[in-house]
Amino acid sequence: MNKTHAMAFILIVFFAMPFSSVSAQATSTRSGMQQNALSSIPYTDVQKRKNNERETLLKRQREVEEQRAQKMAEEQKKVFEQKETVQEQRITLKEQNEVRSERADLRRAEEEKKEIPIAHTETVMPSQPVELPSVVAPALKAGAEETHADRTLLNNRVKADEFSEQQHIRVIIRYKDKVTEEKKEDVVAGGGEVKEDLPLHNAVAVAVTPEKLQTIAADSDIASVDIDREISLLALESEENWGVNHIFAGLAHTQNMVGSGVKVGVFDTGIDYTHPELSGTYAGGYDFVNNDADPMDDNGHGTHVAGIIASAKNGTGVIGVAPGIQLYALKVLDANGRGYASSLIAALEWASERGIHITNHSYGTVLDPGITVEEAFRTTEEGGMLHIAASGNSGSCISQNDSVNYPARYGSVMAVGAVDRDNTRACFSSLGESVEIVAPGVLVTSTTKGGGFSIVNGTSVSAPFVAGVAALVYGKGISDSAGNGKLNNDVRVRLTSTAQDLGVSGKDTAYGYGLVNVEAALGLDEKTVTPALFVSIASEKTAYILHKDSTIRVIVHVTDEHIMPMKDISQSSFVFTPSATSLYQLVNGDYIASFPMEQFLAGTQSVSVAVTDDRGIVSMAVTNFQIKESEQQDISVRVSSLAYTPFMQTNGATSLNISLSVEDALKQPATDTIVVVGFGLDAGRTWRGVNATDKKGKVQFELGKVIPGCYTLTVRTMLKEGYAWDHETPDNHYCFVAPKEEVVSDRPLTGEEKKLQALKEATQRREVQLKAIFSEAQTFSFSNVPLLVQALGVLRNQGVEKIGTDLTRRISPDLSRSLDDRVIAFIAYGTETTRSLGAGERAGVVNSFKEAFGRFPSSIEDWQEVIKIGNGRWPEERNVDREVDAMRRFERVYLRMPDRLNPSDDAAVMIIAYGLRIGERNVASEKRANDIFFAIFGHRPSTGSDWDMVRAIAYSGASR
Structure with a gap:
């Protein structure tokens, strides 16, 4: 149905029937008034003729209007008989229940071959076809047919051919009252499988075919049924950590504002709680994918998000916005970054029961997850929880379409967009009226699983910046304007009202209210606070010659939290170990310290410096250098780490990558170093490899096809002028077991095996359909x-x-x-x-x-x-x-x-x-x-x- 026809139909449905009755009544009233007026004057032939003409005209008008009303009623009845083809808009739960009851009556009437009263259709007018905006759901493709019953039974279904009637799907069934064991038994008896209990929302997640769902949904105690939508990570691009300084969080840290006591829940792929930067703040969590209490990250995304919020302030790696919070991991996405909406509801219930203050959601879906999910966000927000979500990575540098994903579209959730260093919206950042605030989202460094760090783009990394700032506001304290002990709305208003306005003046679809600003949100006056000092130190040379060089010189670089050089710092603020004999300042603001050679012995040596600011806060740094007994003496190099990584090739074979990190005695990467290795199989077979280290001191070797057995790598030699290998190889061992080949049997498949095969094929088809739907949603526009x-x-x-x-x-x-x-x-x-x-x-x-x-x-x-x-x-x-x-x-x-x-x-x-x-x-x-x-x-x-x-x-x- 095109837009013009849809609009015409809307006008018929909502105006035709009521208008006819009002018009008839008005006509009747006018007729009565005219007859009363005429009875008071003498009748003449002319007057009688005029009166007759009037009555004839009024009678004709009544007949026309009655015919019109009958025609409209017949058209409405025909709509129900033909099966409607467009999605109904969200309506209140009460209206949905009424519609479902009326439609059940209609089905029973059809079965009994009874005539459906015309007046009966008036009660279901809210479900008449309407034209949906593209941001609610993509338009149906030509030829796709959808039944009226389908639209009622599955509130958030997008297309009639989204799945077959025999395909198992997941749905969320919400009851009017509590879910009892008896109700769950009824679900199982009806052919469903209960996947998730959602007690706070009187709901269960069920796997069932649409065909059997019709039987289960006949229960009059059911309030609504939604597809249990799949949620997933937003598309990210892996491209120096600037975000924390960019939103001025450093000033808060110097005043010991770190979010202490605030509980923040990360709804993601889990968290690597063993990571050195996160282990101190991790407070617990739950795995809603595998249904256990170990939310370990098996993807890496959740750990990256958590690091932005709460990475430790320990002088190494990166620092989070609020390093003093209590960090909770709610694993709702699997290793592939996918999950179900029902897991999200269960996680919200878990967080609500444990008093989580702030939740971060760096995932999304273009399709509406349904009424129960929206209710879960709304009720927990009303309970005092502040929800913060990525707006989505569906934006464009050209299109201005509303492309904000769920759950960021909900009014109970703060939608966060992404900007770069220049405070310009990143092209991928989704636009829309829902966008409330923006934060850094380009080239953001943070923690990743396994103890390392990575750089990522996306609104997924913007949302945790806002979550961290919200935690700082909570931690500092904010007045309870409502007097009910719930501060989430106060924090939300504080963040938006103090944001740095970007783009056009005021709130807009690209930047919302602007860039989140820690200083403004916390009410810090930068002019009254001395900026924090950050110090770095480096020796003038990496190697000195004993008895030849008489002085060791180091360069000290001091900046404030905005990376501006700090000049004219008094000498009393510097403490060197060992003691320096002189210290002077260069024109560019750096400081040079000198040390006599007599203070050092041959070998690897170091100098450290501590600089104290006006508030007594100390910043420290250290530098290493080599002192050689002669110019001929080489600097030692060694293998600092060794790792095996297997890869599955397209032909089914397995290859093995071996990565070595090489560093010198100063623990600096040894670049351009020739490394010769031997690679042996316990059974006796050996290989030899030669390669050079890169700029990061890493060298890679690859074994093209791995055969079953255990392998060991031995470094034979390392060559670089002026450097000497320490002749050590780290302990290493890798065993490979060939995967069992799947035996293809000639026997016919069992019924269960056929179902499994059909499910796999249907899942693949559904993924293709969803990609097509998503593509449509991005290009469809009403804004012209x-x-x-x-x-x-x-x-x-x-x-x-x-x-x-x-x-x-x-x-x-x-x-x-x-x-x-x-x-x-x-x-x-x-x-x-x-x-x-x-x-x-x-x-x-x-x-x-x-x-x-x-x-x-x-x-x-x-x-x-x-x-x-x-x-x-x-x-x-x-x-x-x-x-x-x-x-x-x-x-x-x-x-x-x-x-x-x-x-x-x-x-x-x-x-x-x-x-x-x-x-x-x-x-x-x-x-x-x-x-x-x-x-x-x-x-x-x-x-x-x-x-x-x-x-x-x-x-x-x-x-x-």
Whole structure:
């Protein structure tokens, strides 16, 4: 169904039936009034004829309207008989239950061959076909058919052919009451397998075929059924650690603000809790993939994320944003970076029970994980948990489409985008209204499994920066504005309100409120705090000759936390070991210290320095160098590490890579060193290899085809001018056992083996389908002038559009592409609603903006306000999604849910949802509302959201 047809159908469903009854009533009323009036005057032939004509006309009108109502009812009935082809929008649980009950009645009626009453269809109007925006779900491909029952049973199903009726899928079944053992037994009896218990949300995850799911779902105690969506790591690119300094976290560390006592949960592939940088902060966790208490990272991603948040402040490696937190690992993704939404719900329940303050989510899915997942995030957020998630790596340098992934799209989650060193949005960073804040996301160094470090790009590494800053704010302490002991909303507001504004002024789809800023979030005044000192030291030469060189000189480099050289530091601040005989400063800010040769013996020696700042904080560094007895003496080199790595080749054979690290006596990489090795099999076979070390002192050897047995490597020699090998080889041994070949039998497959084979094939097909769906979602867009004009239902006019374009360029040259189109469409044709405004009305809307703000519109935010004012009439078509979102926004401001039966609350919700003005403007009410807003929030309204709330206060009765 194309967009035009979809819109026409919406109008039929929502307006045709109610309009006919109202029209008939109005007609009847008018007829009665006319007859009463006519009875009071003498009748003439002319008057009788006129009256007869009127009655005939009214009768004809009634007949036409009755025929129209009957036709509309027949069309609605036909829709149910033919099976609908588009996805229904999310509606409240109550409405879903009503729809499911009505559809069950319809199915029973069909089975009994009863006639379906026309009036019966009115109760299921919320489920009539609607056109979905591309950000909710990709459009159905031509020819794909989807049943009405399918859409009801599986709320978040995208396509009818997403899986076959015989294929096993995972679903989340949510009950109206607690899940009892009896209910789980009913699931098993119906052909399902319980995969996960989700007690806090009255739900279970079940593996079942869609065919058998129909039987299980017949239970009237079931509230909803969602596909248990697969979640996965966001696409990353592996490309110097700058992020912590970039957000000014160093100043917090120097004042011992490290997030002490704050519990942070990393929802990821687990954490390597044995890593030296993380072992001190690791507090526990759980593996929801393998269902055990050992959340060891078998991928590396989770460890990288954890290091950004909490890597130790120990003078080595990298330092995390909040190195004093209690770190929890919630493993919801497997070694391949994949998992299920049900594991995510179970992990949220686990975190809630243990009082986790902050959760980090560096994964995502383009498809809606379903109602139960959204509820899990919402309820835990209401319970006091702060959720922070990567916005996604689905962005583009060209497209401005909304591409934010789940769960970052949820209102209960902070969506984090990525910027580079220049504070420019990374092209891969997803855009959208959900983006709330940005953080470093390019070339970020952090910990990885096995004790090492790696460099990664992506919003996955941006989110943990924000999680770390949130932990610092928690740790320092923040006032509880609601007085309920839950600080997550206070922290969230602090982070966004203190962010460094980037891009266009105010919140935007690329940067949200801006770059997270530790100093501002913690209220630190940089001018009143002496910057921390960081020191490095290096000897002038790597080797000195005893009895020839008389002085050892070292260069000391001191910077502040912003990597700026620190000059004119007093000599008393330096302490050298051994003692230096002199110290002076160079022009560039470096310091030279000298030591007499008599203080040292032949061999590897060192000099250390400690520099103390004004607060007594000490920064230390050490340098090593070689003292040789003669010029002919060589510096020793050795193999510092040796590792075996097997690889599976495309032909099925196994090859073996052997990597050696070579360093000199100063523990520096020995580059360009020739290494000769022998490689032997215990059975007697040997190989010989020769290669040179690279710039990192590493050398690699590869055995093309490994045969079963145990291998040992022996270093035969190492050659480099001026260096001498120490003739040592680290202990090493590698045993290879050939994998058992799968025996292909001629016997026919058993029923169970056929099912397994079919499942494997179906899984492969599903992965291909999901990739195609994801590709569609990235390219589908509604943000252009032709589609906006089509939505207005008017004919395009190039001349009018050129005027709109020129005017937009002249007054607002900085508009983004998507809003630019909206403004052009507004100026040329009217608002973005189904009715267009005339030129005079549009001028009035702009003047209304000037009255409210004291200026003509120019920025993006200004034109957003203009469009809201232009839509300032009660909506012809209600939108449940917008009103539910408005109720949540109401709750965040007033700290209670609105009572829709209360006229003031209801009016406020409608204003927030649709940007309405009620009746004539009341300047006095708006001024009082402005003062009330200031009293509540402590600042005057400035953003579009602020002015939404001012209007809500002004016209809901709160200011009267």
